[in-house]
Amino acid sequence: MRRLVWPGLVVAVIVLVAVLAPLLPLPDPVVQDVAHRLAPWLPGSFLGRDEFGRDVLSRLIWGARSSLAVAFAASFVAAVAGTALGLFGGWFRGVAEFLAIRGADVLLCFPPILLALLVVTLMGPGTGTLIFVLSILYLPGFIRVAYAEVLSARAQDYVEAVRALGAPTGRILLRTLLPNIAGPVLVQVSLAVAAAVVLESGLSFLGLGVVPPTPSWGQMIRGARATMEQAPTLLLWPCVTLTVTILAMNLLCDALRDALDPRGAAPPRRLLDRVLPGLLPPPAPALLAVQGLTVEIATPGGIIRPVEDLTFSVTAGRTLAIVGESGSGKSMAALAVMGLLPPAARVAAGSAWFDGIDLLRAPEPALRRLRGGDMAMVFQDPMSSLNPVYRIADQVTEAIAAHRSPRPDEAVALLTRVGIADPARRARAYPHELSGGMRQRVMIAMAIANRPRLLIADEPTTALDVTVQAAILDLLADLRREGGMGMVLITHSLGVVAEVGDEVAVMYAAQIVERGPVGEVFARPRHPYTRALLAAVPDGEHEAEGIPGTVPRPDAWPPGCRFAPRCAHARAICATPPVLEVVDGRDIRCLRWREFSA
Amino acid sequence: MTLVQAEAIEKTFAGRGFFRAARGVRAVAGVDVALARGEALGVVGESGSGKSTLGRLLLGLLPVSAGRLRFDGAAMPAPDTAAWRALRARMGIVFQDPFGSLDARRNIGAQIGDGIAIHGHVSAGERATRVAGLLAQVGLDPQRAGAFPHEFSGGQRQRIGIARALASGPEFLVADEPVSALDVSIQAQVVRLLGDLRRDLGLALLFISHDLLVVRHLCDRVLVMYAGRVMEEGPVAALFAQPRHPYTRALLSATPMLDPARRIARIILPGEPPSPSNPPSGCVFRTRCAHAIDACAGSVPALRPMEQGQSVACIRAKDLA
Numbered sequence: 048m049r050r051l052v053w054p055g056l057v058v059a060v061i062v063l064v065a066v067l068a069p070l071l072p073l074p075d076p077v078v079q080d081v082a083h084r085l086a087p088w089l090p091g092s093f094l095g096r097d098e099f100g101r102d103v104l105s106r107l108i109w110g111a112r113s114s115l116a117v118a119f120a121a122s123f124v125a126a127v128a129g130t131a132l133g134l135f136g137g138w139f140r141g142v143a144e145f146l147a148i149r150g151a152d153v154l155l156c157f158p159p160i161l162l163a164l165l166v167v168t169l170m171g172p173g174t175g176t177l178i179f180v181l182s183i184l185y186l187p188g189f190i191r192v193a194y195a196e197v198l199s200a201r202a203q204d205y206v207e208a209v210r211a212l213g214a215p216t217g218r219i220l221l222r223t224l225l226p227n228i229a230g231p232v233l234v235q236v237s238l239a240v241a242a243a244v245v246l247e248s249g250l251s252f253l254g255l256g257v258v259p260p261t262p263s264w265g266q267m268i269r270g271a272r273a274t275m276e277q278a279p280t281l282l283l284w285p286c287v288t289l290t291v292t293i294l295a296m297n298l299l300c301d302a303l304r305d306a307l308d309p310r311g312a313a314p315p316r317r318l319l320d321r322v323l324p325g326l327l328p329p330p331a332p333a334l335l336a337v338q339g340l341t342v343e344i345a346t347p348g349g350i351i352r353p354v355e356d357l358t359f360s361v362t363a364g365r366t367l368a369i370v371g372e373s374g375s376g377k378s379m380a381a382l383a384v385m386g387l388l389p390p391a392a393r394v395a396a397g398s399a400w401f402d403g404i405d406l407l408r409a410p411e412p413a414l415r416r417l418r419g420g421d422m423a424m425v426f427q428d429p430m431s432s433l434n435p436v437y438r439i440a441d442q443v444t445e446a447i448a449a450h451r452s453p454r455p456d457e458a459v460a461l462l463t464r465v466g467i468a469d470p471a472r473r474a475r476a477y478p479h480e481l482s483g484g485m486r487q488r489v490m491i492a493m494a495i496a497n498r499p500r501l502l503i504a505d506e507p508t509t510a511l512d513v514t515v516q517a518a519i520l521d522l523l524a525d526l527r528r529e530g531g532m533g534m535v536l537i538t539h540s541l542g543v544v545a546e547v548g549d550e551v552a553v554m555y556a557a558q559i560v561e562r563g564p565v566g567e568v569f570a571r572p573r574h575p576y577t578r579a580l581l582a583a584v585p586d587g588e589h590e591a592e593g594i595p596g597t598v599p600r601p602d603a604w605p606p607g608c609r610f611a612p613r614c615a616h617a618r619a620i621c622a623t624p625p626v627l628e629v630v631d632g633r634d635i636r637c638l639r640w641r642e643f644s645a
Numbered sequence: 646m647t648l649v650q651a652e653a654i655e656k657t658f659a660g661r662g663f664f665r666a667a668r669g670v671r672a673v674a675g676v677d678v679a680l681a682r683g684e685a686l687g688v689v690g691e692s693g694s695g696k697s698t699l700g701r702l703l704l705g706l707l708p709v710s711a712g713r714l715r716f717d718g719a720a721m722p723a724p725d726t727a728a729w730r731a732l733r734a735r736m737g738i739v740f741q742d743p744f745g746s747l748d749a750r751r752n753i754g755a756q757i758g759d760g761i762a763i764h765g766h767v768s769a770g771e772r773a774t775r776v777a778g779l780l781a782q783v784g785l786d787p788q789r790a791g792a793f794p795h796e797f798s799g800g801q802r803q804r805i806g807i808a809r810a811l812a813s814g815p816e817f818l819v820a821d822e823p824v825s826a827l828d829v830s831i832q833a834q835v836v837r838l839l840g841d842l843r844r845d846l847g848l849a850l851l852f853i854s855h856d857l858l859v860v861r862h863l864c865d866r867v868l869v870m871y872a873g874r875v876m877e878e879g880p881v882a883a884l885f886a887q888p889r890h891p892y893t894r895a896l897l898s899a900t901p902m903l904d905p906a907r908r909i910a911r912i913i914l915p916g917e918p919p920s921p922s923n924p925p926s927g928c929v930f931r932t933r934c935a936h937a938i939d940a941c942a943g944s945v946p947a948l949r950p951m952e953q954g955q956s957v958a959c960i961r962a963k964d965l966a
Binding site: 210212226483485513515518520545594 | 691692704706725729730731732733734736737738740741742745746747748749750751756759760763764798799800801806809810812813828829830831832833834835836837855856858859861862895896898899900901902903904905907908911913914915916917918
């Protein structure tokens with residue numbers, strides 16, 4: 048909202064002054080006074096007189112009336128007509144689409160100035176002609192913007208939902224589509240108004256717009272040009288006014304667009320750097336030991352901690368599953384270990400020892416050598432993790448070549464290894480030609496290209512069908528058995544954990560609440576959250592039980608036990624934060640766990 | 646009494662070729678559905694199996710390419726006609742994506758109120774009262790009708806989507822993967838809400854899911870789809886206890902189970918699902934089936950009734966039992 052104030056104020060002042068021009072104590076803008084021509088300053092005319100001795104300030108203000116009236120009127124006409132045509136064309140398709148879009152294309156074929164010249168020549172110069180010409184010129188822009196927005200909006204579920212309710216077409220267009228395409232249309236309006244002011248000045252400058260002696264900014268620039276040597280300021284004032292007006296209009300429309308969007312400003316996107324695969328492995332058994340890992344993000348509302356005091360370890364040939372709901376911080380923990388945190392986040396405390404190197408403190412070159420070499424990562428979305436413009440073989444080879452020279456047929460051999468049928472042909476394919484399951488296999492092929500000793504897989508099967516998921520999990524299990532690879536598997540699916548995990552760490556609100564061998568934890572869960580999660584899985588004879596409420600936001604963790612607000616067993620004692628206890632090789636963060644385990 | 650009755654319905658999407666007419670894509674082929682009031686039917690299948698298309702066909706949102714579709718005894722009118730629009734009040738749809746299915750620019754009260762405003766002339770006050778009632782019914786605070794979708798969590802948004810679908814008082818509700826995008830702790834809440842609503846309102850419910858386990862406690866019967874065709878249909882308990890079609894078996898075996906005792910040997914399907922524009926002859930599943938014989942390529946197997954109310958589209962069902 049604060050962004051609206053300044054540009055809004057400037058535009059309001061300009062418009063107000065223009066509107067109130069007849070009431071202001073200004074000299075008549077068309078009365079000539081040749082005696083005082085080109086006077087730089089006179090009492091009563093602060094900006095001086097022009098080449099006919101007319102008052103410059105008065106002409107600027109009266110000129111704003113014609114310039115702005117033309118610009119606003121033309122943009123308004125073009126916006127209303129263009130948006131309507133775009134809406135109809137995008138919604139009804141067929142004939143309406145043809146007329147709107149091809150019509151716009153034909154208009155776009157004419158050079159704008161030429162079209163303006165043509166119309167002005169036919170209709171004669173004047174304000175009405177100018178508005179007509181400019182609205183025709185800006186019409187195609189509005190049609191195309193509205194049309195494109197409608198096409199993408201009409202495929203959205205919320206439009207389908209209103210249609211499924213039986214809403215009449217008019218209601219869908221006005222109540223649902225129009226507000227959703229308003230943002231880009233508003234931006235287009237700001238561009239059109241600014242451009243119209245400029246074009247009006249240009250046409251008036253050429254003598255084709257506003258008819259003299261009626262003042263307009265373009266007229267003034269035109270007049271000032273002849274006397275540029277004697278009185279350069281005459282040129283300056285209309286130019287400055289023009290620039291300030293256009294700048295304020297653009298800023299206002301930008302701020303307006305953001306203010307009208309109820310979602311507010313979009314949060315910054317998570318930055319997922321691509322993993323660079325690297326070097327060959329030394330033979331010693333690898334072990335990742337993470338101690339007290341804490342990640343901080345500085346936000347306008349203060350520092351939040353999406354990962355707090357995380358401790359776990361992975362031994363060679365074993366799988367540690369990190370499980371938790373969305374927002375529990377499990378992916379952030381994996382990124383921290385890989386050194387791939389987004390720029391806004393930083394490691395505040397802790398260590399992650401891998402092969403004698405603390406990953407959290409190692410310099411970037413050392414980490415780069417490890418990433419994709421001894422340590423590899425597989426991400427959730429196989430489509431956005433592959434580069435769409437390169438062939439599969441090139442991307443797999445690239446993964447190897449990041450640190451050693453690949454053998455010619457190595458890419459195909461790797462694709463064969465991850466179970467891709469017809470690997471020689473698939474190697475020449477582009478990512479979009481493969482199914483989701485195959486793309487994930489390619490990602491795994493790239494991750495294992497340099498025989499990593501540790502694989503971090505972040506929701507590797509979440510985007511896949513269950514039958515494909517089963518195949519990918521089998522593949523990962525095979526690779527682990529053969530190469531003695533350790534694996535950190537991040538998932539929200541307890542079923543997947545039960546099938547492939549050796550150890551499990553349950554995360555809730557940035558902390559590990561329970562950790563231990565999968566069999567023991569699932570058979571005898573100690574933490575109420577683990578128990579509630581297990582009961583929520585629709586497996587077995589009982590009906591699944593949900594957990595009331597949702598995961599608290601990272602800026603509003605409860606002061607004591609973070610699960611207490613949703614916990615059926617919470618008592619007054621739970622207002623003190625529980626510490627992580629280690630009992631029989633299992634970690635537990637609950638003050639009352641002994642009472643439940645009895 | 647049957648509310649929704651479909652006989653051999655089919656949907657072919659026209660292909661769009663630049664130089665020549667491309668082959669059409671047959672998304673749904675020869676599917677029969679009979680759904681009574683108060684009955685819940687689960688439709689299970691993987692991506693591309695045609696289950697979402699089937700849901701939209703049954704709602705009349707898409708016209709069928711072939712076959713007969715009746716709602717409450719009368720033929721389904723063509724989309725966007727007056728009769729079709731009037732029928733919207735009697736059906737509702739809940740979408741998968743809790744983010745994209747709500748209009749981010751209108752408050753939730755206005756969106757829920759759409760269904761009331763479109764199908765009846767009610768005063769603004771009456772509409773607000775009914776919106777509050779609907780919010781309470783789906784377990785949300787009735788005071789929050791003025792809030793915008795982004796102020797709610799995924800699970801809450803899905804409840805808003807359900808309230809919107811219920812606003813016009815439908816008899817038939819299609820839920821298209823309503824819990825797939827939600828955390829497991831939230832899934833159970835939404836599934837339970839749908840179960841309660843179905844019981845309390847006597848809704849005919851079509852629940853579309855890719856997860857067999859989710860439909861288990863909610864639905865009476867399940868339809869298993871693959872490449873646009875029904876592979877197997879039957880009561881939930883029987884189908885889980887004894888899946889008869891090789892595809893149902895593969896699907897069940899691939900579903901991760903918590904309890905080690907319930908796990909069965911995984912059947913990994915070789916290859917990829919067939920292209921919907923060029924399906925194999927005969928049984929669509931035969932290209933990936935371990936039990937396929939030459940006869941499977943002959944003709945499309947019909948859905949044949951078996952014991953315990955199950956029906957299976959497999960010529961070898963008896964041999965494999």
